[in-house]
Amino acid sequence: MFSVAHPTQRWSQALRASNLLSLSVPREYGGRGAGWDEVLQTVRDLSERDGTLARLFAVHHLQLASVLLLGSREQSERLLPRSVECEWLWGEAVNHQERRLLAREHRRGGFLLQGGRHDCFGAEAVDWLLLSAWHAPSDGLLIAALPTDRDGLDRFEPNGGSLLRCHEVRLHPEDILQPPGLPWTPRAQLRGSLAALLQANLALGLAMRVCDGLPARTMVGGLRRIVGLGLRLSEQATVSLESALLAGNSLSFTRGAALATLVAETAVVAQQAVELGLRQEGVRARLLAGAT
Structure with missing residues (x-):
């Protein structure tokens, strides 16, 4: 305990x-x-x-x-x-x-x-x-x-x-x-897409925090554009997810795979935003340290 x-x-x-x-x-x-x-x-x-x-x-x-x-x-x-x-x-x-x-x-x-x-x-x-x-x-x-x-x-x-x-x-x-040994249904496979979409939004939140802590200059503008793209992709994926959930047991593997692809694209952009934001944050910290 x-x-x-x-x-x-x-x-x-x-x-x-x-x-x-x-x-x-x-x-x-x-x-x-x-x-x-x-x-x-x-x-x-x-x-x-x-x-x-x-x-x-x-x-x-x-x-x-x-x-x-x-x-x-x-x-x-x-x-x-x-x-x-x-x-x-x-x-x-x-x-x-x-x-x-x-x-x-x-x-x-x-x-x-x-x-x-x-x-x-x-x-x-x-x-x-x-x-x-x-x-x-x-x-x-x-x-x-x-x-x-x-x-x-x-x-x-x-x-x-x-x-x-x-x-x-x-x-x-x-x-x-x-149960073990049973094939996964398209509806059950939505769990993987939802997990990846949640992870992507965790990353987008972190990138947004970095954005807010950096001065509004050209490089930050580039970061904001990537974050904006990630948010738009996340919004599209969320709409597709809600539609897939409403389909219930009639959901097809094809439709589930299309959602998974869209979520994967969202995750890639979200990770790029985090990596760029952390690099910019590191550069700013080094510049500030050198100025003191």
């Missing part, structure tokens, strides 16, 4: 006090029902002020969306209203490439988890987690939602990087959002 003074706990407490935890939850589940344009604007606003707080906010809302995208109607009806009522903060331990966290069938249904996962940002300060585990017999991943106080689940923060360890952690059938 961490003291109140621990930075991750301070960020989580600030987010819990912000009245933003239910922002993206549909009204039918007791949330505020904000569109993704408002959620992404909030990501940028927070990123301009505190990048870590913004990332915790983005990760939280990605997991809430994941319940809707990956889970059943019954799982959404069970988890989302309770999340709003109890003000749960959600974290993530999903990695499609890593196989150190293993799942095997339990004799009474569900699975048992054994192993660990590194770099689970903020996991030590959240109430619920989405996690992935490798299931060797099906040669695939499962994705589950579970409370962080589940028996056998330990969370640490060694050297600034969150670590998750599971020792015979029980996953019940109702915990499984995406």
Whole structure:
């Protein structure tokens, strides 16, 4: 356990006090029902002020969306209203490439988890987690939602990087959002696009903060143009995302792939904006240091 003074706990407490935890939850589940344009604007606003707080906010809302995208109607009806009522903060331990966290069938249904996962940002300060585990017999991943106080689940923060360890952690059938061995639907694949779009807006918020801190000269004007392009691409991607979400189970792979391409373009421009902004900030700092 961490003291109140621990930075991750301070960020989580600030987010819990912000009245933003239910922002993206549909009204039918007791949330505020904000569109993704408002959620992404909030990501940028927070990123301009505190990048870590913004990332915790983005990760939280990605997991809430994941319940809707990956889970059943019954799982959404069970988890989302309770999340709003109890003000749960959600974290993530999903990695499609890593196989150190293993799942095997339990004799009474569900699975048992054994192993660990590194770099689970903020996991030590959240109430619920989405996690992935490798299931060797099906040669695939499962994705589950579970409370962080589940028996056998330990969370640490060694050297600034969150670590998750599971020792015979029980996953019940109702915990499984995406069973192993089943092909992903176009709707489920929207999760990847949403994750990338959130990350792009974290970067755009950081670039906007750099813009505001630099004098309005020619190079800054160039930075502002790149940020403006990133914002326009993000707006287009958000409109496409909302349309894809409305399509529901009728969403096609082609349409999902088009969205992924647009989000990737947004992410590239956002990263360029950050890199240019940091270079300009560094040049200005060196010039100021040389003048003193």
